Amino acid sequence: MTVLNFSLTPEATARVYELLVCLAKFGESVAIEAKSDKLTITALNLSRTAYASFSLDARSFFISYDFHGSPGVKGGDRFTCQLLNKALQSVFKGRANDSRGRESTVERCDVHVQDQPDKTECRLIVKMLCRHGMTKTYRLTYEPTEVMHALFDRNAATQGWKISARVLREYVEYFGPKTEQLDLLAEEGKAIFTSFTEKIQDGKEVLKQPLETAVSIHTEDFEDFHMQESMHIVISVKDFKAIVTHAETLRGSISAHFSFPTRPLQFSYQNSGVHCEFTLMTTGDYRGASSTLNPNFISTRASSRQQSIAPPVAAPSRRTSEMPPPARPFGNKPLSSQSQRAPLKPRSNQAATEESDPDPESLFMPGGDGDQTWDPPNYEQEEEEEMLGWDASNEDPSASFHPTFRDSGTVPRAQKDRQPPTYGSQEGLEPTQRLSQLHGMFD
Known part of the structure; x- marks a missing residue:
């Protein structure tokens, strides 16, 4: 008994x-x-x-x-x-x-x-x-029954946040009464809560409540915040409202623990001898959040913030491997010939475009040097520019593995026309007839 x-x-x-x-x-x-x-x-x-x-x-x-x-x-x-x-x-x-x-x-x-x-x-x-x-x-x-409990591993839930229930209750009031889903997103130093619905009316492709309500809360309003950027986690609005409403009655802070979409999410809070836990199943997607090896985290923790800002180690080596070394020149063929200069021109133009980095949301084109891209082509000016090439000389073996600025030795076209032609070049044929022996049509 x-x-x-x-x-x-x-x-x-x-x-x-x-x-x-x-x-x-x-x-x-x-x-x-x-x-x-x-x-x-x-x-x-x-x-x-x-x-x-x-x-x-x-x-x-x-x-x-x-x-x-x-x-x-x-x-x-x-x-x-x-x-x-x-x-x-x-x-x-x-x-x-x-x-x-x-x-x-x-x-x-x-x-x-x-x-x-x-x-x-x-x-x-x-x-x-x-x-x-x-x-x-x-x-x-009452009737005897076997109680079922939901298991949740806190060690696997590496992401989460903690905020005052009173503050969160003020934002919950903005969600529509007929909305069904709630999207949790961390982006640009803010936590965005978006409520929406996906129901249609009588088989027609018309939403009952097409309005979406988005509430942004800055991470400074959280007692603790650590969430992967651009990752969407979707839960039920009805469950979230019930949890926040009850948490506000205990005058405490509510914590959320989760890992990734489609994995369980747990809300917890306690006060006055009452310990509350809510385990919810989630949906959602990454939308590019996990496509990189080192994803960015929006966090109030100093260690995690430094880790997300640090650049990847393999970036410099990958950039160097994109440009293959040129072939070794043979004979008297100069390094700055037109055949080797062609693949390097698009490379230099692409580097100049990446450095400018214009604003994608601006309605105007960037000023300064960017206006020259709309001018008519000036081929004489392009011939006089220095080209970025590989130093293939045998004088300094260590310099052959690094790209350097190399003077091509070109001269303007006007000066090139005034120079007398050289007939001693091995690349052409010597003349076989004198100019005095040539006769025109009316001679």
């Missing part, structure tokens, strides 16, 4: 009603699990995508707490049962101080379990001891 007896103060009685209202958002029934050190009340939705748990500490939450399990029975160190949430709410409703300042008439609440073999039905008996010697007794029928 199991013995479970505990007593509550008027404030603790009001806490029980508040947590029952929160659990009603997750399921119609609640499960109670009693142990020697705590009393746990849980709820699991029908789709098994959201789990809520409230653990009441035996020493700090109750006036008195007495539990004795059934010895010699499997699982006798705990007691589990299941009840309808509406039945419990009707018992604890209105036992707290109302908004008008009137005090509650309840002085103490006593609860004990009737689990005796000689009784036909199992009962959960609740007695409200009120003023002037009046006592209200409620007998609720």
Whole structure:
């Protein structure tokens, strides 16, 4: 035979009603699990995508707490049962101080379990001891059940944040009442909460609530923030509102622990002997957040911030390997010939474009040297420019592995036309006839 007896103060009685209202958002029934050190009340939705748990500490939450399990029975160190949430709410409703300042008439609440073999039905008996010697007794029928708990590994949840529940409650009021999904995103030093819906009306491709509400909270408003940038995690708006609303009643801070989309997310907070945990399944995508080997994190932690800003080590070696070394020149062919100069021109133009880095959102073209790109081509000026080439000389072997600025030795075209032609070149043929022997058509 199991013995479970505990007593509550008027404030603790009001806490029980508040947590029952929160659990009603997750399921119609609640499960109670009693142990020697705590009393746990849980709820699991029908789709098994959201789990809520409230653990009441035996020493700090109750006036008195007495539990004795059934010895010699499997699982006798705990007691589990299941009840309808509406039945419990009707018992604890209105036992707290109302908004008008009137005090509650309840002085103490006593609860004990009737689990005796000689009784036909199992009962959960609740007695409200009120003023002037009046006592209200409620007998609720329960059924034995096996409580299911959601497992969550805090070590695997490397990302998360922590913020005051009062601050977060102010932003939750902006979300629409008919929205379904909530998108969590970290971008540009802010946490963005976006509520939206995907429902259509009567098979038509028309959304019931096409409006999206986005709320941005700066990371400085969080007590702790560490989340990968451009990563979307989607949860239910209904569950999030229920969690934040109850967390605000405890006047504490709410923490979120998660790893990646499609992995569980857990909200937790505690105060006044109540430890609350909510485990939710998530959806979402990365949208390029995990495409890099070293993803950026928006974090208030100094170590993580320095790690995200540090450039990758392999970047300089990869840039050098993009340009293959030129072929070794043969004979008297100069290094600055047109065949070797062609692949280097696009390379220099691309480097100049990367250094300018214009504003993509600007309506105007950048000024300065960028205006020359719209001028007509001037081939004479291009011939006089210095070209970026490879130093293939054998004078300095170490210089052949690094790109250097090399003088091509070109001369302007006007001076080149005034120079007398050289007939001693080996590349052409010597003349076979004198100019005096040439005769025109009218000679």
